[in-house]
Amino acid sequence: MAKKEKIKPVVDVSTEEKIKQAARKVFTQKGYAATRTRDIAEEADINLALLNYYFRSKEKLFEIIMLEKLQKFFSVLLPIINDTATTLENKVEGIASSYIDLLTANADLPLFILSEVRNNPEIFIKIAQRKNFLQESVLVKQLQGKRADINPLQFLMSLLAMCIFPFVMKPVLQRMADVAENDFQRMMLERKMLIPAWTKAMLKAK
């Protein structure tokens, strides 16, 4: 349980939580550098000084939000790829389904993480539990058992690409391909079926 409030009505959250919610929104939308603490204060409907009272600095607040977001992003992946009870096909379905659900509700999450990691690689080390958690995963072993001739990272990268990239491209798609919000969501739902079918075909390809 991340928070200690017993029952917290949605209409009356603590000031600290209001600031965090606002920070989540503004940071992910605009990125660290383009965000002013005033934007966050205004969004949270609180006084600017309170931000520093609760979080000391913009940077400290950002770090909290970023760690949260990284956690969110990877907590989808980790339990699935190391599940010894499921097949490779199950895992692919699970990853596609969970990521598409997560990103449908948080479309700006991947672009936020990726662009901030570029400017701030250090923060990324903090959450990376251990290096090579991908290569040492059950999924990779299953992959190698099935197709020893395929570099597992190549496959994994394509799988993640098909799940995540559409959300990174979303702003572009909406402008260059006239894809409305409805259409986009329908397409992402369809993707939950397409990705397992396509990756299955990829693993059969010679």
Add this chain to the structure above:
Amino acid sequence: MAKKEKIKPVVDVSTEEKIKQAARKVFTQKGYAATRTRDIAEEADINLALLNYYFRSKEKLFEIIMLEKLQKFFSVLLPIINDTATTLENKVEGIASSYIDLLTANADLPLFILSEVRNNPEIFIKIAQRKNFLQESVLVKQLQGKRADINPLQFLMSLLAMCIFPFVMKPVLQRMADVAENDFQRMMLERKMLIPAWTKAMLKAK
């Protein structure tokens, strides 16, 4: 006429060009908001005032660089997808090969474009020659001829994802999967073969 130099030795470029080169580097590395005009001036090894003398403002300079980068990014795609003389398979090979070459030399190009478009959608309209240039392309028609039951955008999105996403993920990969620069480049070369094979399998999948 922006410049009058006929032949310009690499060792002695004009001040204007030095500023542009520096701007290309700093803007793509850090993004618009995190870039200070002082960074660019320092990188270009010129006086800060000269930046404004030649380009009026940070924003104007950025616009020039961004248009250049968008041009670069889409000029790979446009001629290929509308070539009536090539097959669908040829087009996939061409896209994979050209994008991987382009991005190997300009790895931060996609993340730069994608993250700046988020903050500044207007500039994007300027270069988008016409909407729906994807849907109206020869490639989409060929796709529909082959598999009328597949949404061409779904296929195209996966194709571009497999070409571009690895470069967006590159900073993450290098930290979470311990992929060195050499390994990464080898993988991208391998991808030029994998993508045609995989997309072919995808189009056969039922």
Add this chain to the structure above:
DNA sequence: GTCTATAACCTGATAGAC
């Protein structure tokens, strides 16, 4: 805990000498 006022600093841009 919350507010107002302000300090301390940074950044884009320009004036004016050369």
Add this chain to the structure above:
DNA sequence: GTCTATCAGGTTATAGAC
């Protein structure tokens, strides 16, 4: 065209009253 010096405005952060 290029430089130094500086301005004007904005930004983070804090001091101090309530």
